Structures are given as C-alpha cells and as structure tokens.
Amino acid sequence: MAFVSGLKCRECGREQPASPVNVCDFCFGPMEVVYDYATISEVVSRDRIEAGPLSIWRYGDLLPADSDNPVDIMAGYTPLLKADNLGKRLGLNNLYIKNDSVNPSFSFKDRVVSVAATKAREFGFETISCASTGNLACSVAAHAARAGMRAVVFIPADLERGKVVGAAIYGPTLVAVDGTYDQVNRLCSELADNDDYRWAFVNINMRPYYAEGSKTLGYEVAEQLGWRLPDHVVVPSASGAMFTKIWKGFNELACLGLLDGVEASSFGPDQNTVHHPAVTTQMHMAQAEGCSPIVSAWDNDEARITPVRPDSLAKSLAIGNPADGIYSLRVINNSGGSAYAVPEDQIVSGIRLLAETEGIFTETAGGVTVSALAHLAEKGAIGPDELTVVYITGNGLKTQEAVEDEVVNPLTIKPTISSFEAAFNG
Ligand SMILES: *Cc1c(COP(=O)(O)O)cnc(C)c1O
Numbered sequence: 001m002a003f004v005s006g007l008k009c010r011e012c013g014r015e016q017p018a019s020p021v022n023v024c025d026f027c028f029g030p031m032e033v034v035y036d037y038a039t040i041s042e043v044v045s046r047d048r049i050e051a052g053p054l055s056i057w058r059y060g061d062l063l064p065a066d067s068d069n070p071v072d073i074m075a076g077y078t079p080l081l082k083a084d085n086l087g088k089r090l091g092l093n094n095l096y097i098k099n100d101s102v103n104p105s106f107s108f109k110d111r112v113v114s115v116a117a118t119k120a121r122e123f124g125f126e127t128i129s130c131a132s133t134g135n136l137a138c139s140v141a142a143h144a145a146r147a148g149m150r151a152v153v154f155i156p157a158d159l160e161r162g163k164v165v166g167a168a169i170y171g172p173t174l175v176a177v178d179g180t181y182d183q184v185n186r187l188c189s190e191l192a193d194n195d196d197y198r199w200a201f202v203n204i205n206m207r208p209y210y211a212e213g214s215k216t217l218g219y220e221v222a223e224q225l226g227w228r229l230p231d232h233v234v235v236p237s238a239s240g241a242m243f244t245k246i247w248k249g250f251n252e253l254a255c256l257g258l259l260d261g262v263e264a265s266s267f268g269p270d271q272n273t274v275h276h277p278a279v280t281t282q283m284h285m286a287q288a289e290g291c292s293p294i295v296s297a298w299d300n301d302e303a304r305i306t307p308v309r310p311d312s313l314a315k316s317l318a319i320g321n322p323a324d325g326i327y328s329l330r331v332i333n334n335s336g337g338s339a340y341a342v343p344e345d346q347i348v349s350g351i352r353l354l355a356e357t358e359g360i361f362t363e364t365a366g367g368v369t370v371s372a373l374a375h376l377a378e379k380g381a382i383g384p385d386e387l388t389v390v391y392i393t394g395n396g397l398k399t400q401e402a403v404e405d406e407v408v409n410p411l412t413i414k415p416t417i418s419s420f421e422a423a424f425n426g
Pocket residue numbers: 107108109133135136236237238239240241242243316317363365366393394395
C-alpha cells in the first residue's frame with residue numbers, strides 16, 4: 001500500500017488525484033506526488049525500515065507505489081564504503097563512496113525505474129517506455145522483462161555500445177533516433193500525448209512517481225551512516241531530478257524524526273520545499289563542461305536555465321534542457337552548496353583516479369563526479385575532516401570506449417617462463 005494523496009503542481013499548487021500525468025492542466029508546471037505524511041509518521045520507524053527487504057522497497061512507506069507488490073530486481077541497498085585511499089590523495093579524512101554502479105542493470109536508474117514500473121502496472125499499463133541517455137534504456141528493459149511487460153525504449157543513435165547491448169539483451173523494442181537526447185525526449189512527449197500509444201513513459205507521463213525513486217539515495221546514505229547525514233554530498237546531474245530528490249529524502253527523514261537526535265516536525269504547508277533546520281548537508285552538483293546548463297545558470301546567478309546543445313563525453317549526463325534545473329538551483333541555494341562544470345579532459349582522469357585508488361570502475365558520469373570532488377577539496381570548499389559522500393551512479397563497463405586507449409596493453413608472451421621473464425623484466 002502507498003500513502004499517496006494525489007499530485008500537486010510545483011508552480012501553481014493545484015492538486016489532483018494521482019494519475020499518469022506530469023504537467024499541470026492550468027499552468028503546465030510539473031506535478032509532484034503529495035503524501036499523507038500524518039499516516040506515514042504513525043507507521044514508519046527505523047526498526048520497520050531495518051527489518052525490510054534489502055532493496056529500495058525497505059523504504060516503501062515513503063515511495064509512491066504499492067510496496068506489497070513491487071516490480072523488483074533488487075535495486076538499491078548498494079555499498080557505502082569509506083574511501084581512505086582516494087581521501088588521502090585529496091586531503092579528505094572522512095570520505096565515503098556510495099557505489100551505485102553495482103545495481104542490477106549497473107546504474108542508479110534501477111531505483112527510479114523500479115518505482116515507475118510498479119506504478120505503471122498499478123495504473124494498468126502493459127507497455128513501459130522511455131526517452132533515455134543510455135542507462136535508463138537498460139533499466140526499463142530489465143524491469144519490463146521482470147514484470148512480463150512490453151518495453152519500447154528510445155535512445156540517441158550515438159550511444160556507447162555497452163549501453164545499446166546492455167539494453168538490447170533484455171529483449172525490448174529499441175529505437176535509435178538520429179538526434180540529441182532532447183530531440184528524443186520531445187518525440188516521446190508527443191507519443192505520450194497520442195491516444196494511439198497508451199504507454200507508461202517512465203520519465204514523461206510517469207515522471208512524478210519515477211523521480212521519487214531517487215529519494216532512496218538519500219535514505220540509504222543516512223541509514224548506512226547510522227541515521228546521520230553527511231556534511232557534503234557530490235552528485236552528478238543531467239535533468240537535476242536525482243539532485244533534488246536526495247535533498248528531499250534527507251528532509252523527509254528529518255521531519256519524520258528518523259535521524260539520530262532530531263525531533264520530528266511538521267512538513268509545513270508546502271511539503272515539497274520544506275527545509276528542516278537539522279539538515280545541514282551542503283549539496284554540490286557536478287556536470288561536464290560540454291553539457292552544463294545548470295552550472296552556467298548557477299555561475300551567472302540566473303533563476304532560469306538557458307538550454308544548450310550537448311557535446312560531452314559524459315553522454316549519460318547530456319541533457320541540454322534539464323526538467324529539474326530551476327529546482328536544483330533552489331536546492332543549491334537552500335543547502336549552501338555549489339555547482340561545478342568539470343573540463344572534458346578531466347573526465348577520464350576522474351575515472352582512473354577512482355579505479356586506481358579504490359578499485360571501482362565507474363562510467364564517464366562517475367569521472368565527472370570524482371573530478372568535481374577533487375576540485376572542491378582543492379579549493380577548500382570541503383574541509384579535511386568533514387563527512388563527505390560522493391555518489392557514483394554508473395558502471396565503467398558500459399563506457400569502455402572512453403578509456404580503452406588510455407589503459408596499459410597486456411604483456412603479450414609465449415607460454416614459457418623465459419618469455420614471461422623477458423617481458424616482465426623488460
Ligand atoms: C541519468 C544519470 C544521471 C543523472 O540523473 P538526473 O536525475 O537526470 O540528474 C547521473 N548519473 C548516471 C550514471 C545517469 O545514468
């Protein structure tokens with residue numbers, strides 16, 4: 001059962017019953033899920049969460065879909081590890097990595113898709129679909145296979161091979177569009193409005209439910225830290241949805257009294273922008289220079305986002321017109337955080353630094369995140385002893401072409417000791 005009381009427009013505040021829509025009929029603002037927090041606060045507890053399944057569904061009371069019957073390939077419950085080697089390199093003594101690259105389809109997108117697929121089935125859809133920058137395609141196809149639903153996934157034609165194969169293997173209808181992600185997204189928005197295609201587009205008509213799945217990245221880190229929040233988080237952003245939802249997750253935990261030493265408090269009249277005073281985490285956003293519309297708006301002190309045409313190695317972050325851009329700017333402001341655009345030539349060095357220090361092979365988005373972390377440490381925005389969590393959201397085996405010319409070639413030898421020793425000592 002889900003404690004959802006409806007949808008509410010983030011701009012004009014109008015409410016309506018929960019249905020598969022993402023924009024307000026009155027002002028075209030984005031819709032967000034409204035919860036019955038009064039009932040949630042009676043039900044939820046740390047004990048209940050800790051006794052729950054080892055997936056995002058342990059936080060089912062705080063998710064907008066039926067947690068008794070989820071489409072679950074075991075997304076979430078990923079490791080949070082203390083990163084002493086990387087920390088030493090960067091002068092940070094209290095650094096943790098949230099390693100979300102080990103989700104079932106190898107990115108954090110499994111969290112959002114598990115929620116969206118569950119909700120789509122509740123609404124009676126038989127087909128799930130999406131406009132993807134790559135990882136979403138893999139995750140939608142995987143969850144559709146698990147649920148016995150049809151998947152139709154749309155990707156830009158220039159995607160990395162690992163993402164095309166990593167989606168195709170689950171047997172979806174895979175549509176490669178000759179265009180940018182933003183063009184793919186526009187096409188899918190038109191299809192979602194067309195009565196001939198009554199499909200659940202997870203990041204379009206299902207977006208209010210889908211986006212909520214990213215709150216679990218906030219809940220899990222808090223739980224793994226012993227129901228405490230970090231001083232800083234570093235988060236890679238495309239649409240900005242994950243960034244805003246990690247913040248929302250932290251604030252929900254505080255308001256519900258689930259954090260150590262924090263009194264429960266009311267969610268206030270506008271629950272979606274509530275900032276509990278006990279939440280002092282500074283939210284730092286990382287984008288790649290070749291697609292950094294949110295960082296540009298932040299740097300220029302603008303309240304609006306100017307769309308860009310992406311040209312970046314970090315294809316999973318290549319959204320030129322980010323749906324949650326303005327809301328991300330508010331989160332940066334409210335949290336005293338920052339935003340940084342990583343130069344394109346530092347993406348691969350970030351991937352290598354993480355691999356060589358901590359044994360974690362991340363994709364290009366992770367390279368962006370690690371290089372942004374290094375920048376924040378270097379300029380002193382993160383103090384040496386402050387508790388910092390860096391979110392690693394995708395797996396390096398999907399973007400091998402980014403690094404294959406950079407890694408050392410194997411020693412090629414004959415199957416003899418002498419050949420080995422000649423090569424090894426040479
Ligand atoms: C999609 C994606 C992101 C960005 O998510 P948004 O919620 O759109 O900002 C970050 N990292 C990876 C690996 C992704 O696939």
